[in-house]
Amino acid sequence: MLLLALDTATPAVTAALHDGSRVLAAAGEVDARRHGELLLPAVDRVLAEAGRKLADVTGIVAGVGPGPYTGLRVGLVTATAFGAALDVPVHGLCSLDGLAYASGLTEPFVVATDARRKEVYWARYADARTRLTEPAVDRPADLADEVAGVPAVGAGALLYDTVFTGVRRDGPEHQSAAALAELAAAKLAAGEELLPPRPLYLRRPDAQVPANYKVVTPK
Amino acid sequence: MADSRGGPLVLGIETSCDETGVGIVRGHTLLADAVASSVDEHARFGGVVPEVASRAHLEAMVPTIQRALKEAGVAASDLDGIAVTAGPGLAGALLVGVSAAKAYAYALGKPLYGVNHLASHICVDQLEHGPLPEPTMALLVSGGHSSLLLAPDITSDVRPLGSTIDDAAGEAFDKVARVLNLGFPGGPVIDRYAREGDPEAIRFPRGLTGPRDAAYDFSFSGLKTAVARWIEAKRAAGEEVPVADVSASFQEAVVDVLTRKAVRACKDSGVDHLMIGGGVAANSRLRAMAERRCEDAGIRLRVPRPKLCTDNGAMVAALGAEMVARNRPASAWDLSADSSLPVTEPHVPDPHAHDHGHGGHGGHDHDHFHELSKDNLYS
Ligand SMILES: [Zn+2]
Numbered sequence: 001m002l003l004l005a006l007d008t009a010t011p012a013v014t015a016a017l018h019d020g021s022r023v024l025a026a027a028g029e030v031d032a033r034r035h036g037e038l039l040l041p042a043v044d045r046v047l048a049e050a051g052r053k054l055a056d057v058t059g060i061v062a063g064v065g066p067g068p069y070t071g072l073r074v075g076l077v078t079a080t081a082f083g084a085a086l087d088v089p090v091h092g093l094c095s096l097d098g099l100a101y102a103s104g105l106t107e108p109f110v111v112a113t114d115a116r117r118k119e120v121y122w123a124r125y126a127d128a129r130t131r132l133t134e135p136a137v138d139r140p141a142d143l144a145d146e147v148a149g150v151p152a153v154g155a156g157a158l159l160y161d162t163v164f165t166g167v168r169r170d171g172p173e174h175q176s177a178a179a180l181a182e183l184a185a186a187k188l189a190a191g192e193e194l195l196p197p198r199p200l201y202l203r204r205p206d207a208q209v210p211a212n213y214k215v216v217t218p219k
Numbered sequence: 220m221a222d223s224r225g226g227p228l229v230l231g232i233e234t235s236c237d238e239t240g241v242g243i244v245r246g247h248t249l250l251a252d253a254v255a256s257s258v259d260e261h262a263r264f265g266g267v268v269p270e271v272a273s274r275a276h277l278e279a280m281v282p283t284i285q286r287a288l289k290e291a292g293v294a295a296s297d298l299d300g301i302a303v304t305a306g307p308g309l310a311g312a313l314l315v316g317v318s319a320a321k322a323y324a325y326a327l328g329k330p331l332y333g334v335n336h337l338a339s340h341i342c343v344d345q346l347e348h349g350p351l352p353e354p355t356m357a358l359l360v361s362g363g364h365s366s367l368l369l370a371p372d373i374t375s376d377v378r379p380l381g382s383t384i385d386d387a388a389g390e391a392f393d394k395v396a397r398v399l400n401l402g403f404p405g406g407p408v409i410d411r412y413a414r415e416g417d418p419e420a421i422r423f424p425r426g427l428t429g430p431r432d433a434a435y436d437f438s439f440s441g442l443k444t445a446v447a448r449w450i451e452a453k454r455a456a457g458e459e460v461p462v463a464d465v466s467a468s469f470q471e472a473v474v475d476v477l478t479r480k481a482v483r484a485c486k487d488s489g490v491d492h493l494m495i496g497g498g499v500a501a502n503s504r505l506r507a508m509a510e511r512r513c514e515d516a517g518i519r520l521r522v523p524r525p526k527l528c529t530d531n532g533a534m535v536a537a538l539g540a541e542m543v544a545r546n547r548p549a550s551a552w553d554l555s556a557d558s559s560l561p562v563t564e565p566h567v568p569d570p571h572a573h574d575h576g577h578g579g580h581g582g583h584d585h586d587h588f589h590e591l592s593k594d595n596l597y598s
Contacts, residue, residue: 036314040321040552054326069270070311073277074318080281081322085295199277205270 003188004046004057004082005181006039008075009067009095010113010155012174013038017046017057018181020189025049026178035071039078059088061184063095063175065200066121066135067113072199079197092195093184095175096135096154100125102172102179103153108132110147112140112156112164113175120156121202122147129183137202140164227299227543230287230323231536232280234316235308235336236363237261237272239279241287242533244540249346251291252526252533255279262403266393267362269309276315284323287532298329300549302539305333305567306560308363313556321552330549332539333567335377335560336530337364340496342373342541343534347523356490358481360505361497361530362389362404365477367435367484368562373538374545379562380484381435384427388473388499391439395469398447399462409466410502416467418504421449423472428479435484442472474505478512485518494521496534501525538565548572 001020008014013035014028025046029038047054062079065072076092083090096111103109105128112122115137122143124132140160147164153171157164172179187194226246233240237258243251257275261267288295303320306313317333324331341357354371365383370376386394389406396405401412424445426438446469453460477499485493493513499505500522513520527533551569560567 036318037553037555039318040325043325044552069273070314073273073311073315077277077280077315077318078322081284081319082326084281084285085323085326199274201274205268205274207264207268207271 001059001185002052002057003059003061003181003185004043004054005061005177005184006043006075006079007063007095007098007175007177007180008035008039009063009065009072010175012176013042014175014177015039015042015046016177016181017050017052018185020185023178023181024052026176028177030174032071035074039074054082055086057082057086057088060090061180061194062090062092062197063098063180064092064195064198065095066115066137066202067095068116069199069201076197076199090197091184092197093180094123094131094135094195094200096121096123097131097183098175098177098180099154099172100131101128101183102176103168104128105151105153105171107151109151109153110157110164112152112154112160114156114159120160122156135200135202227540228293228297229300229302229536229539229543230284230295230298231339231532231534231539232284232301232303232316232320233336233339233530233532233535234276234280234312235304235306236312236530237267237275238530239276239283240530240532240535241283242531242536243287243291243293244346244533244536246540246544247345247349247537249533250293251287252531253283253287253290254531255283258404265397265403267309269311272309273311273315276312280315280319284319295323295327298327300324300330300332300539300543301327302332302334302535302542304336304339304535305550305554306336306557308336308558310556310558313558317554317556321554325552330543331552331554332542332547333550333554334535334538334542335562335565337366337368337562338370338373338377338565339534339538341368341370341377341494342538343496343527343531344494344521344523345541346533346537347527348521351494352492354488354490355492355494356481356485356488357494357496358477359497360388360477360495360499362393363387364497365437365439366562367481369484369488369490374541374547374565377562377565381433381437381480383437383439385438385440386443388437388439388477389497391443391473392499394443395446398450399460399465401462406499406502409470410504412463412466413470413504416461416463416465418467418471420461420464421468423449423468425472425476428476434487435480437476437480439473442469470502470504474502474508477505478508481509482512482516482518486516491517492519492521496523496528498529500528542566
């Protein structure tokens, strides 16, 4: 088994290779504006570091978000194109689950990432491996009562630490494909179903239906 | 690399606007042209909504590639390269195609060619009429662009002579169609109504045709406003709007300016061929008037079939195949999607590779893509 994991749902552009028992290599950078440029070189680096070829990969794992759309799509289209070109399965995982897994927490907590526009993507977990709620997008202030004092990880929790007052500063801030790969390997080994590699946008596209055309003749 | 089979086998991906296009060519021969369009999803907005387009590209991307490979009856492993529109276009939409192209090229071990959308619109004519004459004069007209381009070498030397200073020609069609309540997109429906109308019924203004105006630039904003005013005046007077006459007269004004300037550019530059591409090249009146005026001026007209004029993957594959045939350097794995890629850059070579074919012709004005924004969609 050789899993290639990648995630571009957050500012982290991250890739990792996992052989079913351990992470062989991981690479990535945090740059919210260069997902398209950084992903392929990151994949190339992890393969080179592990001394493997893409053709050796037996499965692809992609973070499906939620995340700002433009970046999110880079990882998903790359993963599905790899899957089609290599004829290997492509699995999706909620990107928040990768951060949760990386936290290693054994108590209830929340994961929050930056959704921009003064909102966060977030979900509740019973422990690092068990999500309790569907991922959602909300304004931090609307969550204040729910998350006050609850342990929290992720860049969204750090950004709004007056709301996420239980934020763990030592917890994972950014997504890592290594954690995503480990979680996927564990789930696959346990015979669990993963998600299809389809984006979790959680918001409708920005587009207003224009009102009747503007009258140009001065009144 | 032009081999005994008839040239390089290249797959091209186009996602600069609302069509997910994947084409496969062998040299100058079209093998497959698969397109998935999200145009219906944009219709109720009266224009292309970038995020709606990007989401549709992601859904359609891989299935459209698979469909093209099947249609062409070739194995991906036989490809000599993968080409993709690197720009200009809608940033988020371009990024889906660029990412997919990189992944396929990397997985298959094939060179990647990030190419220019406008140069691709010109190069597609090789699939219809054989090798492009050098130089080629091209008039590109669509919802996103209205440009006159002179291309001594489509892979390395494309020079902008003029372009629209406000709306693209296709946008003017969309806006006039909206004022007439004819829906979106406006080009085909106005063309249809115009056939029943009198092109001389109303004398609408011809923008930038005065003696002191830029000879090769276009302006369609004033025309659009004049048409809207004329219609409003009719409505205010309680009279019925003669949709066919308005359509025919408006279309006549657009087509008159486009063909007049294109023929003049050919004459001024001593070029005896004119290529017309872009979605508006499907307009029947544009084709007819261009034919007549070119014939009168002794210019040979080359217009590809309508399906190759609108955005498609075959045009990208055609330019990619030419890049391979002329040994142009491939693009790097960190190739960017560049929403305002200048027309003077027919492709985006790896900056670290040695480019032996590139001429020193910098310094032209950048022909930036007329990106659709709320302002020009809804105003
Ligand atoms: Zn176009």
